[in-house]
Amino acid sequence: MTILIVTRSDDLGASGAVTRALQARGEQVYRFDTDLFPTQLQLVLDERAGGRISGPEGVLELGDISSVWYRRSAMGGRLPREMDPQLRRPSVEESRRLVFGMLAALGVFQLDTLERVRRAEHKPLQLELARSLGMEVPRTLMTNDPEAVRAFAASCPEGVVAKMMSSFAVYDEQGQEQVVFTTPLEAKDLEDLSGLELCPMTFQERLEKRLELRVTVVGDRVMAAAIDSQRLPGAREDWRREGLALIGAWQPYTLPEPMEQQILGLMEALGLNYGAFDFIVTPEGRHVFLEVNPAGEFAWLTRHPGLPIAEALADVLAGCAARR
Known part of the structure; x- marks a missing residue:
């Protein structure tokens, strides 16, 4: 039997570490780089969810797949850029539908299913669930209404920050990547909120920080830095x-026991086997939940401070640890 890793060609650190951890356990691994589909990978799928994947790593019969790690998606990434956009868009969409349809039909354990990942990505849902489980969350407003933003800011004595619900970057004329980070708003920013009618944003009360945490959860293992x-x-x-x-x-961090249970409760509520949590620790020692990324990066944490995240993922994928 074979464990299928669904990712893309530029995903080397994390997927490579998990592949090595799986192979050390005697597991067979097949890598499906989605940016190579449909140009360099072939997928055959029938009405019984039978078929095969053919590509640079050889041929894999779908019936031989024992579990799936769905990590990254970039379908159609190698399609010719000069392709007519009216043709390129449906090519990408048909490629996505075939791959995602194959995953939905496989009937094997997946870490995590696309449906669970998409649901868990909703930030309003995360905040409400975290709050209901007893976690502290920042006061938050998500809107495209400038007057609502100004009223919200007036009620936050320490100020407000602006952020996006999705991670993205824009590129300047020189092609340099400009990432959109969390940004505090000044009075002049609140005076001129033009453009908000074109794109809603998220606004939160500004919190003083002592530390920031990345808490990585795999199955029932909670690892904090x-x-x-x-x-x-x-x-x-x-x-x-x-x-x-x-x-x-980055340093190891020991979470308060009640907080660890709250985190596992949120994982259970979202049905996730993997989650990367972000928290603020205030100078008074309060732990404030910001978000959980169901497909968050972790490779740097395996080096500093050396968290065994790849090994934990390998255990769950191989069926040697608790699953949801």
């Missing part, structure tokens, strides 16, 4: 701005 984001001015509002500079400074 902390970073002192206040040590660098550029990282104080969003540690990702100085992510490379801080990469070696």
Whole structure:
């Protein structure tokens, strides 16, 4: 039997670590790089969910798949850019539907199913579930109404920050990536909220930080790491701005026992086997939930501070640890 890893060609660190951990356990692994489909990978699927995948790693019969790690998706990534957009769009969509349809029809354990991942990505749902489980969450407003934003900001004595519910980047004229980070709003920003009618945003009360946490959950294993984001001015509002500079400074962190149980409760409510949680620790020691990413990155944490995340994923995929 074979474990199928669904990802893309540029995903090397995390998927490579899990592949090695699985192979060390004697498991067979097949990598499906979705950006190679449909140009360099072939998929055959019949009405009984039988068929095969053919590509750079050889041929895999679908009936030989024992479990799936759904990690990244980039269907149609190698289609010619000069292709007529009216033809390219349906090609990408048909490719997505075939691959996702194959995954839905397989009938094997998946970490995690596309349906569970898509549901878990809803930030309003995350905040409501976390709050109902007893976690502290920041006061939050998600809107395209400028007057509602100004009223919300007036009720937050420490100020507000703006963020997006989805992660994305824009590119300048030189092709340089400009990532949209969490940003505090000044008075002049609140005066001019033009453009909000074109795209809603998320606004939260600004919280003073002592530490920021990344808590990675795999099955029933909860692994926490902390970073002192206040040590660098550029990282104080969003540690990702100085992510490379801080990469070696992550330290193991011990969570309060009640908090660990709340985190597992949220994983259960979302039906997830994997989740990457972000928390703020305030100077008073309060732990404030920000979000959970059902497909969040973790590779750097396997080096600093050395969390056994790849091994935990391999255990769940191989059926050696608890699953949801």
